[in-house]
Amino acid sequence: MNPVPPRLRLRGITKHYGATIANDGIDLAVLPGEIHALLGENGAGKSTLVKIIYGVAAPDAGEILWQGRAVAISDPNAARALGIGMVFQHFSLFETLTVAENIALGLGTRQDMAALAARLRDVAARYGLAVDPGRHVHHLSVGERQRVEILRCLLQDPSLLIMDEPTSVLTPQETEGLFAMLRRLAGEGCSILYISHKLEEIQALCHRATVLRAGRVVAECDPRTATPAAMAEMMIGGSLPQTRRDPGRAPAGPPCMVVRGLSLPSDDPFGTGLRDIAFALRDGEILGIAGVAGNGQKELLAALSGETLAARADAVTIAGRPVGRLGVAARRRLGLAFVPEERLGRGAVAELSLAENALLTATDPDLAPHGFICFDRLRRFAADVIAAFKVVAPGPDAPAGSLSGGNMQKFIIGREIGHAPRLLLAAHPTWGVDVGAAMAIHQALIDLAATGVGVLLVSEDLAELFQICDRIAVLHAGRLSPPRPVAETTVDAVGLLMGGMMPEAAHAA
Amino acid sequence: MRLSLEPRTSPWPLMSALAPLLAVALATLGAGILFALMGRDPLAALHALFLSPLDSVNGLAELALKATPLLLCAIGIAIGVRANVWNIGAEGQFIIGAICGGGVALYFGPDGGWWLLPLMLLAGVAGGMAWAAVAAFLRTRFNAHEILVTLMLSYTAVQVLGWLVHGPWQDPEGFNFPQTPLFEPGALLPVLIEGTRVNLGAVFALLSVPLGSLLLGRMMVGFRIRVVGLAPGAARYAGFSEAGTVWFCLLLSGGLAGLAGICEVAGPIGQLLPVISPGYGFAAIIVAFLGRLHPVGILFAALLMALLYLGGEGLQISQQLPLAVTGVIQGMLLFFLLGADVFIGYRVRIVPRTPRHA
Numbered sequence: 001m002n003p004v005p006p007r008l009r010l011r012g013i014t015k016h017y018g019a020t021i022a023n024d025g026i027d028l029a030v031l032p033g034e035i036h037a038l039l040g041e042n043g044a045g046k047s048t049l050v051k052i053i054y055g056v057a058a059p060d061a062g063e064i065l066w067q068g069r070a071v072a073i074s075d076p077n078a079a080r081a082l083g084i085g086m087v088f089q090h091f092s093l094f095e096t097l098t099v100a101e102n103i104a105l106g107l108g109t110r111q112d113m114a115a116l117a118a119r120l121r122d123v124a125a126r127y128g129l130a131v132d133p134g135r136h137v138h139h140l141s142v143g144e145r146q147r148v149e150i151l152r153c154l155l156q157d158p159s160l161l162i163m164d165e166p167t168s169v170l171t172p173q174e175t176e177g178l179f180a181m182l183r184r185l186a187g188e189g190c191s192i193l194y195i196s197h198k199l200e201e202i203q204a205l206c207h208r209a210t211v212l213r214a215g216r217v218v219a220e221c222d223p224r225t226a227t228p229a230a231m232a233e234m235m236i237g238g239s240l241p242q243t244r245r246d247p248g249r250a251p252a253g254p255p256c257m258v259v260r261g262l263s264l265p266s267d268d269p270f271g272t273g274l275r276d277i278a279f280a281l282r283d284g285e286i287l288g289i290a291g292v293a294g295n296g297q298k299e300l301l302a303a304l305s306g307e308t309l310a311a312r313a314d315a316v317t318i319a320g321r322p323v324g325r326l327g328v329a330a331r332r333r334l335g336l337a338f339v340p341e342e343r344l345g346r347g348a349v350a351e352l353s354l355a356e357n358a359l360l361t362a363t364d365p366d367l368a369p370h371g372f373i374c375f376d377r378l379r380r381f382a383a384d385v386i387a388a389f390k391v392v393a394p395g396p397d398a399p400a401g402s403l404s405g406g407n408m409q410k411f412i413i414g415r416e417i418g419h420a421p422r423l424l425l426a427a428h429p430t431w432g433v434d435v436g437a438a439m440a441i442h443q444a445l446i447d448l449a450a451t452g453v454g455v456l457l458v459s460e461d462l463a464e465l466f467q468i469c470d471r472i473a474v475l476h477a478g479r480l481s482p483p484r485p486v487a488e489t490t491v492d493a494v495g496l497l498m499g500g501m502m503p504e505a506a507h508a509a
Numbered sequence: 510m511r512l513s514l515e516p517r518t519s520p521w522p523l524m525s526a527l528a529p530l531l532a533v534a535l536a537t538l539g540a541g542i543l544f545a546l547m548g549r550d551p552l553a554a555l556h557a558l559f560l561s562p563l564d565s566v567n568g569l570a571e572l573a574l575k576a577t578p579l580l581l582c583a584i585g586i587a588i589g590v591r592a593n594v595w596n597i598g599a600e601g602q603f604i605i606g607a608i609c610g611g612g613v614a615l616y617f618g619p620d621g622g623w624w625l626l627p628l629m630l631l632a633g634v635a636g637g638m639a640w641a642a643v644a645a646f647l648r649t650r651f652n653a654h655e656i657l658v659t660l661m662l663s664y665t666a667v668q669v670l671g672w673l674v675h676g677p678w679q680d681p682e683g684f685n686f687p688q689t690p691l692f693e694p695g696a697l698l699p700v701l702i703e704g705t706r707v708n709l710g711a712v713f714a715l716l717s718v719p720l721g722s723l724l725l726g727r728m729m730v731g732f733r734i735r736v737v738g739l740a741p742g743a744a745r746y747a748g749f750s751e752a753g754t755v756w757f758c759l760l761l762s763g764g765l766a767g768l769a770g771i772c773e774v775a776g777p778i779g780q781l782l783p784v785i786s787p788g789y790g791f792a793a794i795i796v797a798f799l800g801r802l803h804p805v806g807i808l809f810a811a812l813l814m815a816l817l818y819l820g821g822e823g824l825q826i827s828q829q830l831p832l833a834v835t836g837v838i839q840g841m842l843l844f845f846l847l848g849a850d851v852f853i854g855y856r857v858r859i860v861p862r863t864p865r866h867a
Contacts, residue, residue, distance in 0.1 A: 352739065
């Protein structure tokens with residue numbers, strides 16, 4: 001055992017939410033200068049645990065020892081006073097204020113703005129976090145915003161920094177920069193609690209890993225020596241299923257969707273407009289669109305699905321028919337299906353039953369002949385989706401809100417596939433779902449493409465894109481790079497495009 | 510220790526059903542206390558309020574008569590609220606419906622045939638729709654919220670009615686009273702039970718219950734309304750038109766309120782007067798929520814609210830209490846209902862004062 005006490009030690013932390021147990025007797029020790037990974041699937045209890053450490057939630061039982069002393073962390077202010085900083089997955093910055101103003105607000109007390117800006121430059125230079133304190137946040141990229149959040153923590157000289165899934169919004173190159181900064185911080189003695197489910201990152205960065213499953217600590221390991229497969233098995237408590245892809249597939253067929261010269265200003269003053277987007281999605285292929293969130297993904301999907309109309313009808317064609325001026329329902333009737341990014345409130349209505357949710361995107365007139373809903377057929381349709389996609393649900397009458405994220409997503413994808421589409425748009429389909437469900441979703445997309453349906457997959461997860469796509473294009477600042485076959489490109493090349501390097505420069509690099 | 514409200518992990522369906530009953534019980538208790546404070550015997554006053562109106566056939570007929578406009582207005586309001594379209598101005602659509610239908614009756618006078626009454630009803634519905642269409646247009650074209658527009662148009666409608674009965678439509682033989690001539694017998698709705706005032710309007714109101722249920726529960730248009738109300742994002746995703754839903758809901762509720770208006774003036778009133786509604790259009794908002802926005806629930810809520818109107822009149826006579834007491838009890842009913850509704854989504858937790866262990 002280390003002679004110095006751990007910086008943070010948790011003993012028997014337990015937290016219930018109603019009948020569900022989020023944390024069940026969790027023990028954890030983070031040493032000074034250690035980068036400690038907290039590893040687990042969605043719903044394993046990672047977020048609850050760090051909320052308890054940061055004083056956002058109170059534990060039902062158990063104790064927290066800080067530098068060997070028992071403490072009660074009643075709120076985030078108390079956590080910061082101890083020296084605990086946290087960078088959340090979702091940033092809390094005011095878009096219309098400058099970097100320095102945002103940080104001054106976070107510090108709470110009145111600040112001399114000039115002195116603060118100088119201090120900011122100083123700290124930013126020391127850790128290689130290039131950010132101009134005078135810039136307005138809405139001008140910043142997501143990676144830069146994260147740096148502002150990190151700077152805000154660093155100004156308070158934390159001795160424990162909690163990072164919640166920090167790389168989900170970064171390009172591979174930005175991730176490297178973040179890791180260099182974190183290693184340097186750890187080298188100076190700051191402890192880091194790093195939450196992730198990306199195994200390669202944890203192997204590259206962390207000294208020790210604690211694995212959570214269903215609210216309990218199931219293993220501790222050294223990620224530098226453990227294999228990713230072993231860690232994944234600890235995480236999901238079983239062996240990892242593999243997606244199958246028939247190598248001898250027929251080459252992709254004629255285009256089912258062609259986009260030409262699609263430009264659209266964004267409705268949102270801080271959104272990203274689309275600039276001269278062009279691509280062709282072919283029957284039977286999976287076309288991936290990579291990119292950091294906020295580079296026009298929302299706008300592109302809205303323009304393709306019909307929620308926003310293009311200026312010209314021929315900017316978007318489905319099976320040769322110009323649809324740029326047609327709305328959502330008309331495009332659906334031509335065979336378009338869409339799996340949106342948000343599941344509840346958009347892809348499905350939480351309060352309605354699964355059967356009623358199946359009606360949301362139905363184009364089959366038999367489900368509602370003459371405007372009267374046929375509940376028997378709907379229930380049968382929903383039951384078929386539940387069975388075919390192994391959705392864990394009590395039945396077609398269960399409210400959508402009662403399903404877990406992964407099962408809801410399987411239902412939505414199953415419903416869209418069940419409507420027999422000609423092409424499917426899928427936005428971040430595995431975001432926030434567990435490994436098992438993600439595998440099932442990948443398999444479903446692969447199988448769908450094998451039947452000749454074109455699949456457009458918008459994702460931030462490069463591993464996912466390289467695993468199942470035939471071609472990949474990159475969306476950056478509203479521009480789309482020409483799609484390239486997966487075999488002819490690399491993660492690094494795509495990463496450079498995600499960071500805004502022009503294709504020519506990317507080839508040179 | 511202190512009390513704190515904590516969100517429930519899932520809504521409590523039993524409370525959703527119990528809340529209206531709890532609200533009625535608490536409002537009754539509150540009314541009793543109010544009567545005692547005003548120096549009346551609370552039990553006698555409550556008896557006069559709730560039971561006396563029901564002890565005769567005529568009383569029951571009056572109950573149906575008063576429930577008719579409440580039911581028609583409330584069903585329209587409830588269907589709108591399901592889509593998050595808030596028609597607060599059923600009162601105005603009621604009045605304009607009465608003016609349009611009544612105008613038809615006055616125009617044809619004794620020259621009307623069998624077609625006069627259907628034409629009056631159609632004109633009433635069209636008038637209510639037109640008044641609500643103003644709000645629908647302003648909402649879909651300029652994003653002006655329908656709560657404000659429909660509410661303000663109610664006051665405009667009152668002024669229009671006042672101007673007509675004081676001016677161009679005033680009965681020349683009416684000793685300068687602000688009223689129109691009485692409608693011809695052929696322009697009055699047939700009475701259902703001889704010797705009472707309950708008329709064909711009650712049948713329309715009763716029909717609106719199964720039709721409303723059918724629309725909301727089994728029809729595609731009702732499904733769209735529910736999706737728009739529950740999850741606007743999902744409605745856009747599904748391609749359901751928001752503007753179309755706003756128009757549909759406002760035209761439907763406006764039409765129903767207009768029907769209620771013409772049934773009132775072609776029924777018990779028989780002419781146009783400066784005041785033709787004791788606030789039916791506004792009370793119907795309470796009725797809609799008390800009935801859980803469901804047509805069958807609204808039927809019961811409308812009967813209860815009608816009883817309050819009848820009982821309030823009875824209280825004036827037997828207990829010499831002002832009519833405002835009815836308004837106070839209506840307010841208490843809504844207040845307690847909204848209060849009880851909090852517990853559908855939240856639970857009360859007693860938080861001990863002792864700090865967390867250190």
